[in-house]
């Protein structure tokens with residue numbers, strides 16, 4: 001049985017990433033890319049679907065783990081009755097191959113360790129052909145080959161094969177001061193030679209230097225620096241370095257409802273998620289990531305703008321057909337396990353607003369347009385104008401009826417507004433008269449059709465009677481000021497209908513009296529959506545409700561797991577994380593809320609160097 005989601009930590013090499021449990025087991029890893037088939041898929045089934053466990057053989061009295069300061073190098077300390085062993089896990093920043101390295105150190109006493117390595121390619125389907133061989137340097141290795149993939153395992157001692165269930169296991173003892181290293185390297189099965197081993201003593205400091213130098217660039221200097229940097233590191237770990245694409249999360253099918261069907265594959269680049277990530281990186285000094293993402297975007301959407309998709313593969317791939325892995329039981333039984341994402345074929349008008357807003361922000365930050373980037377925005381504008389008034393699937397990618405979602409309409413306004421600003425402020429060429437007229441028409445339309453007098457709020461969609469947390473973005477996007485009485489009233493309805501303690505649901509998944517069909521076309525029930533809570537923090541801060549903003553933000557920080565990570569959603573009743581993990585949405589929203597709280601409390605804060613004295617993880621977990 002896989003662990004609770006919050007018991008995992010992430011290691012990565014900006015090509016792919018692995019989840020390591022508090023039990024020392026790597027239960028999720030896809031190689032060579034984020035969206036490649038899993039080589040360890042125990043997370044979505046059981047141990048026999050592939051995992052790599054390294055932990056004490058006997059009783060463990062406690063486990064403590066942390067990232068090595070501002071890096072993605074994980075340290076897990078296992079305390080046992082006979083001593084304390086430390087496992088250091090990391091993925092060296094890549095040159096041409098993919099490695100996972102695990103170092104065991106005995107901190108004190110003596111500890112009997114156990115390693116179990118179960119390698120399965122293609123999401124648990126392929127039991128590979130395993131051999132003991134020697135690499136080019138004559139060192140012993142175990143190689144596993146299946147289809148296009150091969151891996152080799154090195155270390156001392158190497159595990160023994162158990163032919164009954166195709167596991168490899170070994171036990172060994174470490175005494176205080178002793179150290180053992182293990183590594184697993186992925187390579188194409190067509191390579192005839194086994195790659196030589198990389199030296200952990202070189203790779204560890206090199207990997208640490210990479211992450212530290214990246215973290216040092218973060219401009220945020222307020223009381224929440226530790227949490228902001230951890231979130232920024234997580235976003236960087238979700239970036240596919242060769243192309244600049246950013247995945248929404250490194251996992252698929254971690255359920256939004258335990259045992260439920262709301263299981264989706266997030267190992268792709270959503271224009272929405274990536275645009276929001278880019279904005280948050282730009283706000284904190286990461287210009288080169290912003291430029292790389294812009295290039296990814298330009299390449300991905302190049303071609304006929306009519307064919308614009310709302311998500312792409314990490315290298316810009318368009319075919320992301322959704323299918324299910326029926327041989328996997330799903331995370332703690334939540335079936336199906338989905339690969340690919342059918343949302344790629346949806347119409348989501350808000351995406352135009354998010355993309356044009358992020359590119360506007362890049363311009364404001366001094367990233368110049370080039371021969372490709374402004375013509376592309378003009379093409380996006382033409383494309384939007386050909387469909388701007390159609391009903392769509394909305395930000396939440398509903399699989400029910402298409403509607404005029406108020407948030408989508410607002411983001412159409414954002415798209416037009418940023419185009420107008422490009423001409424007015426940056427002197428770029430464009431049909432500004434037309435855009436300005438349409439922008440003002442859409443504004444008026446939302447104020448009329450999105451507003452419901454009886455409810456006293458902007459509703460989820462035109463003609464509806466329920467609310468949606470996405471409307472909290474109105475002041476942030478510049479659509480209405482935070483003290484506008486219609487927004488203040490909408491915020492009150494959202495607090496009443498969707499808020500429970502620090503948690504905010506994105507919308508109600510229950511059918512209503514007025515509308516018998518659940519808006520998302522799925523069976524009811526899901527967790528609270530963490531990004532929505534961070535939006536509320538920001539809305540409070542913008543409305544001058546500083547104390548409420550700070551209090552809510554501190555409570556939300558308390559929901560982060562012991563190493564500062566957040567999933568997409570939270571199960572309020574069971575006090576557990578839900579959904580794909582860690583999710584870019586949650587972390588980018590944390591960064592943006594931290595900035596809002598910091599500057600709302602003291603407008604000159606946020607850029608002033610000072611010591612981090614904010615609350616730590618897990619310290620404010622109250623409802």
Ligand SMILES: OC[C@H]1O[C@H](O[C@H]2O[C@H](CO)[C@@H](O)[C@H](O)[C@H]2O)[C@H](O)[C@@H](O)[C@@H]1O
Pocket residue numbers: 248264265266270272273341342343395396397398399520585
């Ligand atoms: O709620 C149903 C939809 O759920 C997923 O979409 C969510 O994740 C996306 C990636 O983070 C995000 O952009 C979107 O706003 C979220 O609602 C899933 O990917 C969809 O296929 C599914 O219909």
